Amino acid sequence: MSGAVHSALRLKQRRDWASFMDPSDRALAFWLLAPTAILLLLIIVYPVGRLVWTSLHNLSLTSGLPAEFVGLENFEIMLDDPIFWAALWNTVLITIITVPGALLVGLGLALLANLPFRYRWPVRLSLLVPWALPLSFVGLIFAWFFQSQYGVVNDILMRFGLPRIIWFNSPEWSFTAICLAIIWKTSSFVGLILLAGLQTIPRSLYEAADVDGAGRLRQFFEITLPLLKPAIVVALIFRTITALQTFDIPYTMTRGGPGTSTATLAMYIHQNTVSFLDLGYGSALAVAMFVLSMGVTVIYLRMMGKGH
Amino acid sequence: MASVKLEGIRKSYGAVEVVKGIDLEVADKELVVLVGPSGCGKSTTLRMIAGLESITAGTLTIGDRTVNGLPPRERDIAMVFQDYALYPHKTVYENMAFGLKVRNHPRHEIDSRVKQAAETLGIAHLLDRKPSQLSGGQRQRVAMGRAIVRRPQVFLFDEPLSNLDAKLRGQVRTEIKKLHQDIAATIIYVTHDQVEAMTLADRIVVMRNGEIEQLGTPDDVYNTPATMFVASFIGAPAMNFLSATVSGGHARLAEGGRVPLGALAAILSDGDKVKVGIRPEHFLEESNGDCTVTGTVQVVEPLGADTLVHFTVGGETMTARVAAQTRPAPGTRVTLGCDPARIHIFDPVSERAYRPQAAQERHGSMAVEA
Ligand SMILES: Nc1ncnc2c1ncn2[C@@H]1O[C@H](COP(=O)(O)OP(=O)(O)O)[C@@H](O)[C@H]1O
Numbered sequence: 171m172s173g174a175v176h177s178a179l180r181l182k183q184r185r186d187w188a189s190f191m192d193p194s195d196r197a198l199a200f201w202l203l204a205p206t207a208i209l210l211l212l213i214i215v216y217p218v219g220r221l222v223w224t225s226l227h228n229l230s231l232t233s234g235l236p237a238e239f240v241g242l243e244n245f246e247i248m249l250d251d252p253i254f255w256a257a258l259w260n261t262v263l264i265t266i267i268t269v270p271g272a273l274l275v276g277l278g279l280a281l282l283a284n285l286p287f288r289y290r291w292p293v294r295l296s297l298l299v300p301w302a303l304p305l306s307f308v309g310l311i312f313a314w315f316f317q318s319q320y321g322v323v324n325d326i327l328m329r330f331g332l333p334r335i336i337w338f339n340s341p342e343w344s345f346t347a348i349c350l351a352i353i354w355k356t357s358s359f360v361g362l363i364l365l366a367g368l369q370t371i372p373r374s375l376y377e378a379a380d381v382d383g384a385g386r387l388r389q390f391f392e393i394t395l396p397l398l399k400p401a402i403v404v405a406l407i408f409r410t411i412t413a414l415q416t417f418d419i420p421y422t423m424t425r426g427g428p429g430t431s432t433a434t435l436a437m438y439i440h441q442n443t444v445s446f447l448d449l450g451y452g453s454a455l456a457v458a459m460f461v462l463s464m465g466v467t468v469i470y471l472r473m474m475g476k477g478h
Numbered sequence: 479m480a481s482v483k484l485e486g487i488r489k490s491y492g493a494v495e496v497v498k499g500i501d502l503e504v505a506d507k508e509l510v511v512l513v514g515p516s517g518c519g520k521s522t523t524l525r526m527i528a529g530l531e532s533i534t535a536g537t538l539t540i541g542d543r544t545v546n547g548l549p550p551r552e553r554d555i556a557m558v559f560q561d562y563a564l565y566p567h568k569t570v571y572e573n574m575a576f577g578l579k580v581r582n583h584p585r586h587e588i589d590s591r592v593k594q595a596a597e598t599l600g601i602a603h604l605l606d607r608k609p610s611q612l613s614g615g616q617r618q619r620v621a622m623g624r625a626i627v628r629r630p631q632v633f634l635f636d637e638p639l640s641n642l643d644a645k646l647r648g649q650v651r652t653e654i655k656k657l658h659q660d661i662a663a664t665i666i667y668v669t670h671d672q673v674e675a676m677t678l679a680d681r682i683v684v685m686r687n688g689e690i691e692q693l694g695t696p697d698d699v700y701n702t703p704a705t706m707f708v709a710s711f712i713g714a715p716a717m718n719f720l721s722a723t724v725s726g727g728h729a730r731l732a733e734g735g736r737v738p739l740g741a742l743a744a745i746l747s748d749g750d751k752v753k754v755g756i757r758p759e760h761f762l763e764e765s766n767g768d769c770t771v772t773g774t775v776q777v778v779e780p781l782g783a784d785t786l787v788h789f790t791v792g793g794e795t796m797t798a799r800v801a802a803q804t805r806p807a808p809g810t811r812v813t814l815g816c817d818p819a820r821i822h823i824f825d826p827v828s829e830r831a832y833r834p835q836a837a838q839e840r841h842g843s844m845a846v847e848a
């Protein structure tokens with residue numbers, strides 16, 4: 171995905187240069203950019219093109235029939251498919267909840283890890299742990315945490331005199347459990363990006379603000395946050411794109427249930443391609459997801475561009 | 479404006495003491511320069527005054543308040559940082575206005591103060607720019623502007639010119655001096671550059687290894703350096719030192735040179751080893767017979783306005799500043815005269831200057847106080 175971010179940036183920059191350049195410079199620029207452009211073509215444009223091409227065909231491995239060009243038929247089916255809409259809605263909801271959630275928790279972790287502890291490395295190491303764990307492993311751990319009989323969450327609830335919750339029987343509670351697991355897993359990555367951003371802010375700026383008379387809160391809003399903006403946008407892009415592709419954690423925790431209440435777009439793509447071997451329809455769903463990801467990325471890059 | 483008083487100020491990082499008891503009184507409207515080699519504790523001292531560094535021991539008074547425990551914002555000081563520390567995402571105007579905005583000054587007052595300061599510093603046309611769109615000299619002025627608009631009791635400068643090129647440094651130095659005269663502020667200024675110290679200071683504090691080596695007016699530290707360290711640190715090219723032996727009221731040098739001890743003869747005896755200090759600019763081209771230095775010319779550097787002659791006296795290297803047209807050939811022997819009144823005699827062991835007895839009693843063996 172970083173390739174997509176790069177190429178979007180590249181396009182924007184090229185447009186800016188073009189206005190300054192005379193024709194011979196433009197020719198030179200073309201030849202200098204050609205190798206990169208070809209490489210990008212091979213690793214991005216070809217697979218995406220192939221995906222789009224497949225999505226225009228009726229290609230189901232179970233039918234045993236050869237691929238047949240069907241135009242936009244797969245997309246028409248998709249728009250009438252209630253499971254697609256349910257999965258899309260769940261995906262968007264997971265994104266809307268877990269991206270800001272991970273950003274807030276990650277920011278908190280980054281600020282914590284950036285404090286002048288005497289021993290910083292244990293703090294920073296613990297920040298790395300959730301990031302280093304495999305997604306499906308996190309799903310399994312949290313499935314066990316939220317297990318109704320022996321799970322630690324219910325145990326804690328009961329100790330506080332609260333009723334036990336049968337988490338995975340209820341669509342809402344299942345969804346909540348999944349979002350909590352995703353936030354736990356992904357905020358450490360956000361935290362790492364933001365910590366790197368925090369470390370680029372010179373200490374003398376805070377000293378100048380101390381002398382100027384700004385308190386801690388004011389320093390946070392007037393110095394830390396504005397100077398952290400590029401890191402926040404990068405974290406948002408990465409986090410949003412992975413959120414739109416959410417698969418492992420709900421897959422291992424609920425398999426999308428109860429019903430389709432926690433099924434995501436990625437899970438539905440997986441089901442159509444891997445389980446049903448319907449590559450044509452699966453590709454159409456994947457194209458939808460790709461368009462969604464690109465759309466969000468462009469919006470973020472616009473946001474970042476405005477700040478400069 | 480206010481005075482600043484440091485009493486026995488110390489700073490330790492763990493077991494390492496980097497400031498070892500500073501006593502200093504800066505008068506109202508005075509410009510005091512802390513000068514010394516890198517790592518001698520100047521910045522640490524200044525940052526303790528600012529409140530950016532805690533004070534390990536001692537008492538710090540600004541105006542009539544003891545401020546040891548107060549955070550920077552309650553000390554009513556402004557500071558110009560070595561790297562300027564401008565807020566990169568704020569415009570010049572916002573940078574200068576920030577301190578006033580934080581203190582809830584009315585908008586129209588902020589506006590008039592910022593514009594007035596910008597006018598004074600010649601940066602009025604830059605108010606809408608971001609720091610990244612400014613040259614080094616312009617950034618430096620913005621940093622000063624940010625301090626000025628606050629109208630604090632005390633200004634603190636930490637090597638404010640060290641990131642500028644030589645020409646600009648001289649120019650801004652003059653501007654700072656003029657600024658000090660115009661706004662009549664109390665200023666504590668840190669630098670490792672003795673020229674800055676000499677040109678700007680009402681009084682100079684020469685620091686070494688976390689201690690005050692000498693405190694006095696620029697004339698004091700130049701004319702009567704208390705130690706060989708001060709003598710070699712202040713003035714460029716640095717003062718020359720020659721080993722000599724006392725004999726018959728003179729300090730006798732190698733190769734037949736000698737300098738009269740004058741009043742110091744009373745406290746020195748024949749056979750005593752001393753170090754004779756002579757500034758390059760205090761050699762005379764005409765030897766007057768009683769005060770002479772003889773040596774062998776090594777290198778001659780014409781500077782246009784004058785000439786530097788590097789020569790050796792009994793293995794010790796010396797530099798003399800002589801008239802422009804004087805160009806002795808390398809390898810030849812020269813005999814230069816000296817002014818007995820501008821000779822410095824040091825104890826080679828303690829490296830302290832000998833003073834005539836009366837003076838020695840008055841000042842003790844320590845630095846000459848202003
Ligand atoms: N935070 C710190 N921890 C440990 N030692 C420090 C710290 N800050 C400065 N020092 C040491 O204190 C001494 C004085 O530093 P400083 O005041 O910056 O010197 P100067 O400004 O005169 O060059 C130096 O030896 C420096 O290494």
Ligand SMILES: [Mg+2]
Nearest residue numbers: 520521522637
């Ligand atoms: Mg320093």
